[in-house]
Amino acid sequence: MSVTINVGAAYQARLDARGGILTGPTANLAPGHVQANLAILPEELAHDFLRFCQRNPKPCPLIAVSETGDPSLPELGRDIDIRTDVPRYRVWRNGELVSEPVDIRDLWNEKLVAFLIGCSFSFEEAMLADGLPVRHIEQGCNVPMYRTNVPTVATGPFSGPLVVSMRPLKAADAIRAVQVTSRFPSVHGAPVHLGDPSLIGIADINNPDYGDPVEIREGEIPVFWACGVTPQSVIANIQPEFCITHAPGHMLVTDLLNSSISVI
Known part of the structure; x- marks a missing residue:
């Protein structure tokens, strides 16, 4: 897979995160650029x-892995520092969320490895270009995300439920969304479920486990994609002594272009 590097809006987004100016969700920020979930x-x-991600490519499509102890990721863009360039982080100790800082320089050490995982915000550009609605962008909020009863493929100590993101669509639009997003396997690809949320263990569609609820209008069905927040449900399940993730919806904005990860 060849990739295209571009700088400008994405670099500015990282500088804004580094400077504490950008602390919110990144949906539709720096359009055209690949965004990434984070697990450290x-x-x-x-x-x-790494093996867990390889065995669960739908929720955890890896786009980069750092060298041990090195916070830079030059393959993803100019001057990236993973300790500062995500708008908000989550710090976990023994499976419990203990803080949500905007900078983790004081927590970084030479034994940490950063994993960057593809994000569905990338295929939203293609949906919008095709005239498909993306409700959380319309409403100016975070995408709704849910823990399901669908198990991931356990690997070593890592196991837990799949997390999905949801976008409501009319049936015809949902069919088109399957076609559009299937071109982006490195950012979750096609949906994993359409329709009745109870069939995948979601009891209340208006009460997401992560992100914000969005309006589901008459004639629409919920459409669910595998989500890069899945590692956070796994962390809560296996309770490692220490790890760091991004706050859901608060991504690393890279210099890679979405057009370069499509399989058209």
Whole structure:
């Protein structure tokens, strides 16, 4: 897969995150650029997590892995510092969320490895270009995300439920969304479920586990994609002593272009 690098809006977004100006969700920010979910783990867990991602490519499509102890990711863009360039982080200790800082320089150490995972915000550009509505962008809020009863493929100590993101669409638009998003396997690809949320263990569609609820209008059905927040449900399940993730919806904006990860 060839990739295209571009700088400008994406670099500015990272500078704004680094400077504490950008602290909110990144949906539709720097249009055209690949965004990435984040999981930072101690080196002793890194190999098993890499295998977990390989065995669960729908929710965890890897786009980059850092060198141990190195916060830079030059393959993803200019001057990236993973300790500062995400708008908001989550710090986990023994599976419990303990803080949501905007900077993790004081927590970084030479034994940590950063994993960058593809984000569905990338295929939303293609949906919008095709005239398909993206409700959380319309409403100016975070995408709704839900823990399901669908298990991931357990690998080493890593196991737990699949997390999905949801976008409501009319039936004809949902069919078109399947066609559009299937071109982007490195950012979750086609939906994993359409329709009745109870069939995948979601009890209340208006009460997401992460993000914000969105309006589902008459004639629309919920459409669910595998989500890069899945590692956070796994972390809560296996309770590692220490790890760091992004806050849901608060992504690393890279210099890669969405057009370069499509399989058209």
